[in-house]
Amino acid sequence: MAEPLKEATNFIEQIINEDIESGKVTEIQTRFPPEPNGYLHIGHVKSMLVNFGTAQKYGGKCNLFFDDTNPSKEKTEFVDAIRRDIHWIGYDWAKEVYASDFFDTIYAYAERLITEGKAFVDDLSPEEISATRGTLTQPGTESPYKNRSAEENLKLFREMRAGKYADGEKCLRAKIDMASPNMNMRDPVIYRILHCTHHRTGDKWCIYPMYDYAHPICDYLQGVTHSLCTLEFEDHRPLYDWVGIQLGFSPKPRQIEFARLAVTNTVMSKRYLKKLVEDNFVHGWDDPRMPTIAGLRNRGVPPEALLSFCEKAGIVKANSVCESGYLESCIRDNLNENAERAMAVISPLKVVLTNYEGEEELEFPRHPLKEELGVRKTAFSNELYIDESDFSLDPPPKYQRLKQGGYVRLKNAYIIRCDEVITDSDGKVKELRCTYVPESRSSHDTSGIKVKGTIQWVNAKTGVDAEIRRYGYLLKDAAYPGQDFSERMNEQSETIFYGKAEPYLAEAKDDTAFQLMRVGYFKKCTDEHGRLVLSEIVSLKDNYNK
Numbered sequence: 001m002a003e004p005l006k007e008a009t010n011f012i013e014q015i016i017n018e019d020i021e022s023g024k025v026t027e028i029q030t031r032f033p034p035e036p037n038g039y040l041h042i043g044h045v046k047s048m049l050v051n052f053g054t055a056q057k058y059g060g061k062c063n064l065f066f067d068d069t070n071p072s073k074e075k076t077e078f079v080d081a082i083r084r085d086i087h088w089i090g091y092d093w094a095k096e097v098y099a100s101d102f103f104d105t106i107y108a109y110a111e112r113l114i115t116e117g118k119a120f121v122d123d124l125s126p127e128e129i130s131a132t133r134g135t136l137t138q139p140g141t142e143s144p145y146k147n148r149s150a151e152e153n154l155k156l157f158r159e160m161r162a163g164k165y166a167d168g169e170k171c172l173r174a175k176i177d178m179a180s181p182n183m184n185m186r187d188p189v190i191y192r193i194l195h196c197t198h199h200r201t202g203d204k205w206c207i208y209p210m211y212d213y214a215h216p217i218c219d220y221l222q223g224v225t226h227s228l229c230t231l232e233f234e235d236h237r238p239l240y241d242w243v244g245i246q247l248g249f250s251p252k253p254r255q256i257e258f259a260r261l262a263v264t265n266t267v268m269s270k271r272y273l274k275k276l277v278e279d280n281f282v283h284g285w286d287d288p289r290m291p292t293i294a295g296l297r298n299r300g301v302p303p304e305a306l307l308s309f310c311e312k313a314g315i316v317k318a319n320s321v322c323e324s325g326y327l328e329s330c331i332r333d334n335l336n337e338n339a340e341r342a343m344a345v346i347s348p349l350k351v352v353l354t355n356y357e358g359e360e361e362l363e364f365p366r367h368p369l370k371e372e373l374g375v376r377k378t379a380f381s382n383e384l385y386i387d388e389s390d391f392s393l394d395p396p397p398k399y400q401r402l403k404q405g406g407y408v409r410l411k412n413a414y415i416i417r418c419d420e421v422i423t424d425s426d427g428k429v430k431e432l433r434c435t436y437v438p439e440s441r442s443s444h445d446t447s448g449i450k451v452k453g454t455i456q457w458v459n460a461k462t463g464v465d466a467e468i469r470r471y472g473y474l475l476k477d478a479a480y481p482g483q484d485f486s487e488r489m490n491e492q493s494e495t496i497f498y499g500k501a502e503p504y505l506a507e508a509k510d511d512t513a514f515q516l517m518r519v520g521y522f523k524k525c526t527d528e529h530g531r532l533v534l535s536e537i538v539s540l541k542d543n544y545n546k
């Protein structure tokens, strides 16, 4: 008996269900097809979710397919990074396949198209070809070389392969229809001459197949049933199908397009990301501000948060742009659940408690939502740091934090009162002299004093220096049409503070995420000199309106 159909949760699954029901396919085979010309970004996580995720759901297989038909831009470094990034997201592939694995077959198919009169060698230059392609309202003009005999075409094509011609001197074009309303069907170039060493095939080839021609062949040779790609390939589908029909593929893979993921305040395409790296706007592909998987990993974002974001963004047919705040709220939801709490101050201001003597260990819940994790101890003494921003010399009405003569609660510790403010010769606040209320210890408070504000603090005697890195968006604002992204760069996307942190943070394992109370979620790292660095993953403030 046939297995019951899976419930479709998006339009791709609906199509797959139809194909299963009609008996067209039994086992689902997909492929995730990056070009190894850069690092993967969060948009690729969506493509992974679609390709790996759909195969998983249907008990099928997904290959990792490297689309390496552009040797001048491709490198082994990128292949390695892509493999690593997919594993980090949590997927694994059935087979690792390269377009270049199939170069011989792709070439043989081209000879077959030539023999059958379906392709010709053109002597027009790339510029001439593009000038004779016509426009959306005007048909193109046929190449004067279109009517060469099959024998002559075959001879010329073999000479192309043998290296007789220079780049651009000749090319192979499919014979389709110069009057087609679809520009992609106007005798598209399917092979070009490129004297370039390939990262895998070396100098074996000096002609390379074009993506639109190679892709359906590679899909077919891998047994792909559903070739899932982004919407910009919709207009290429007739060509994809043309290749399959001419070459008699059976069963023919089916191309289905879905919307690209786009996020505000950042660039997404590898091409632009590369420019940010090359122009030294960021520190590298894995800079924590980059939307690359390597950058997000380095930022401390959990892979589950990325998958959850892509899932919620949805697999749909219409392009749209997601707010960066939505991505952040997915990251925050994950970390709120999983990150332990700790304290640090970004801009330390010294507090001396004039009536406190000795030292004690106070209890500190590791996670307010997870009582089972219990408490840890944190030292308290008469010398503390609070954050500069939690004291005001000139407070607005209803100010809830510390002011002269006012009270505030130190988180999980005592209520203190500010008695005296010590300033330097420029009037800058240097130190606060305070008294603490002994009977006000958190969860044992019998003082009867009502305070509105609670602030974080660090014990000055045990606290450690911390470099605290905070991040803003790469791009300032939304685009307006035609504008180059380089005009929208946020020049202040990285800010460094020299603060103080609980020693507990310095002792934690590198890469652990913490919620620094009232500040944000940070990843603990150690710099090359062994010093503590706290690097912002996401702020606490949720600007996103769910």
Ligand code: ATP
Binding pocket: 032, 033, 034, 035, 036, 042, 043, 044, 046, 047, 067, 228, 229, 230, 259, 260, 261, 262, 268, 269, 270, 271
């Ligand atoms: P880029 O413009 O960043 O180079 P690309 O489309 O050229 O992207 P590839 O490496 O060729 O990138 O893409 C691998 C797969 O990932 C393709 O199927 C592509 O459609 C998909 N993909 C790329 N960007 C996105 C995105 N923003 N959202 C969803 N899928 C994407």
Ligand code: MG
Binding pocket: 035
């Ligand atoms: Mg590309």
